[in-house]
Amino acid sequence: MFKLRRFLKNYKLPLIFGPLCKLIEAIFELIVPLVMADIIDTGIKNQDYAYVWQRGGLMILLGALGLSFALVCQKSASIVSQGFGTQVRNAMFKHINKLSHQELDKIGTPSLITRMTNDINQLQAAVAMLIRLVIRAPFLIIGALIMAMTIDLRLSIIFLIASPILALVLYIVMSRSVPFFKQIQSKLDKLSLITRENLSGNRVIRAFSKQESEKKRFNEKSDDLAKTAITVGRLSALLNPLTTVLINIAIVAIVWFGGGFVDKGELSQGEIIALVNYMTQILLAMIVVANLVVVFTKAFASAHRVNEVFETEPSVVEGTKTESDNKSNNEIEFNDVSFAYGKGKYALENISFKVEKGETIGIIGGTGSGKSTLINLIPRFYDPQKGDVIIDGMSAKEYTFSALRSKIGVAPQQAILFSGTIRSNLLWGNKDATDEDIEWALKVSQSYEFVSKLSDGIEHEVLAGGKNFSGGQKQRLTIARAIISRPEILILDDSASALDFATDAALRKALATETNGMTTIIVSQRVGTVRYSDKILVLDDGKLVGIGKHDELIKNCEVYKEICLSQLSAEEVK
């Protein structure tokens, strides 16, 4: 929790003023009874109406002043806590953007969403409480202690004994409940996960008529959450009663021992009353503290989860160079690259090849042979465990991310569009693209026709994920997005799989003529798509089993031959 205090540093002023105003308000609150006593003692005794009215007016004035100080405090609390939350969210979002897939997969999107909203909300609540109450309660407690000591030092020992016991009770309850609160948050994650799955997979769920069992799955988790919440609630519910009992025992002790002192004539009855009053004041403050403890316990659990994200270091570290210091004719080189996801077996093993600038490379291979993995290493979504990926003569690791990735345009296997408009989606590829650029990209990607049919053209709305477009339309738009910046390297990761023949053919024709000079990497299942590439890489189970032109491979690469025969007739192969 304290690690997060750096997010408060912009709010020093309200952070000091808030509690200060609260303190002043508290002091005013303490003055009011004195004025009241004054009215009764002086006003009534002297039968002085004017005095009564005058002092009464003072009471109202004090109230009004108290109100304005309280307002300043509340204002500060709202500014600091909401500002704090906003900063933590921004920082977390930035940090998430730095993480590589290896880390993101581990935490998971639903959990990140809960952390970003629910957990930070808990922290915000704690900060607001901090400002409103944290100064006030101890102030009242310490004030009461000091006052008690001035009255009778011996009896104040009771206060000194009671305080650590109270602290102990608070500590025990708090430390017991922190693990539960952590559990609650991770159970919330689970609910968020199931909800997300049900929203994204709703077609499949309905197709299999699994609505009931999905409800059951959700309800089980929801019941489980309720159970944990009730368990921890039972624990927190102890705080208030326990504090009350403890303080009242102390009060009884004061009365009893105080009675003894009164008997000996060492203490007056009025002094006992005063001591009891101070103890009551402490009780009230302690109840506030107990409530604070609950809020802070929750916040601790949440802070832990938020920090977990901040402490996750990106495994892929950014380089510093914006340009290669060793420019080469080879756009891409793989030097003995091996890569594994996590601790599993290598998904790619000892891969070496070179791609010259302007070449078109085809990558073909079976399902799970490592095609997409290989592609993922070029923009450094992952770093290889062994070997090096060299882009334009320099290791990919030495480039800044933006330098490296701006060289590359990718149309991914899973066609994803973002909520916005067609234009805003294309601007992802190049935020300075002109209308001509957009038109060009749409034409090359064969999207122009269907886009121009839309009543609002490129301003047409795109829903999250591109749900309002068909698979083929999405793929073409993702290709448009990839080429709009006219990147040095264009990667098409099986990105025309949903296109029909005619569109696919037209697309490749346009790409061939319009993207001159681009180094193009085409991943595909279809021989027809890669067969005229300058080089074809054949992958099989993570290994590079063939490299060369179609005619060469058909002769000396068994895997390639097999793939070809599965798709083309014997004479087409030749």
Place this chain on the structure above:
Amino acid sequence: MRVMKKSNAKKGTIKRILSYIKPYKKQIIGAMLTAILYVVLNLTTPVLIGQAIDKAVGKGNVDFQAMLNIIGLIMLTVIGSAFFQWLMSLFTNTVSYMTVRDMRRDIFAKFNDVPLKYIDGHPHGDLISRVINDIDAVGDGLLQGVTQLFSGVVMIIGTLVFMLSIDFRIAIVVVVISPLSIFVATMITRLSHKMFIEQSKTQGEVSSYVEEIVGNQKMVKTFGYEERSIEGFEEINERLRVCGQKSQFYSSLANPSTRFVNGIVTAAVTIVGSINAINGIISVGQISCFLTYANQYTKPFNEVTGVIPQLQSALAGASRVFEVLDEDNQTPDSANSVEMSRCKGAIDIENVCFSYSPERKLIEDFNLKVKPGQRIAIVGPTGCGKTTLINLLMRFYEINSGKILIDGVDTQNITRNSLRGLYGMVLQESWLYNATIAENIAYGKPDATSAEIREAAKKSYIDGYIRRLPDGYDTIITEDGMNLSQGQRQLMCIARVMLCDPPMLILDEATSSIDTRTEIRVQQAFNAMMKGRTSFIVAHRLSTIKEADIILVMKDGHIIEQGNHEELLAKGGFYNTLYNSQFARSEGA
């Protein structure tokens, strides 16, 4: 989104929250009873303490025995009040968390009851935020609200009674002025209500944005979109800060304001009391006693207004939850609809019209007759309505007019679940969920034996891969599908359908991500399975299409050509062009 009249909506929201609490009547009554006991005991303790102190009058004049008796009594009331307070917390705890659970249950169930259109048309992050954050806010509000409200109300009534018994004139002053604080609190609540609604809406936007950007980090990284996505996020986040700060500030005004009003009440009591005392109507002791009670009386008001922020965000959250619950359900299966567990597979599509939105007509006057066992291939340029046709067959979307019949029965008269059970569906986008591979494959047939599961996996050529995983079939699929390739995911979805062995099949680009060698083998397995079964196939691989009994050539939502491969080629129409472009493709590159 639905717009409701604001004040009515708020009242309605409270009423509906109450209806959620209703099943926990016992706990509510329990909470009320314990609240009364707690408050009564809590109020007597100070009185007893006062009496105990009275036993210590002065030097040599302390009645220890009497004091001890009272102390015993004090301990009883203290422990009693603590116990009842604890019980009260337990009751309110149960009520709030159970209510939260019930609400979540309802909203989740709702997601499976609304037409698919709703889910397709709403950002998922926002819907998730309603399930998680908004309902959490309701729970917080209930927990705080119920506890404070009960003890507050009891306290107010209790002290009022005490006060009336002392002097009704001053009691009237208090009673008249106190509602002022209620009035002030209400005014403030009304002011900030809008802000709270805005806040939870913006919170939903934050979730949606995170869902979209974090869920698609690869794209963000590829296009160097980090900076811009941060800008986008900061914009939403800033709006959240502004409305969050306002709602928090406005609603936190309630508490100091009521305290101020109460301060005025105290001042008024003091003044009126003093003047009465000067005039000799009441004694000084009575004023002091009265002030104590006035103080006691206003305190619960403060406590109640202290929880107003939580109550308000609870209301705002609840109204967003109810907004979802108020969505129209898909039309329920009609009363006379039948369960159809098997079929021959004759499908008649008669004059079907359909469009997603009225202004853009999609399928118009569509007719098709399918004999049992026929294989229908649907081809056509992307966006021509192939997937839409499948949406209609499965009744994911309802047709606007016309009829679809299975074995002569109108699908409108077949229960949706049994209708969907007739088809095995594999989509281009493969959906797996967070469970083991075995559970994912057995999704449509949870009672399948492990042998059956393996058999299905074998037929889908994924068995080998699965067995090589360290945990084999017990490997848990993580939310983003681990590092399974698209093809492997698709194969698992195929295994899922293979296991179900449905009477009809729908394959929408079901093998688009699978390499051709595997595809051919999977295809063979499908062929064996499809023998004698009606199947609809959206594909672009020639081999698949060639073998179909009927090829539907669709363009712009219309069936423009219909027939088998040879017939269509001979016709020399659109299909012919499409087919020939297949060869143009090889030459062109």
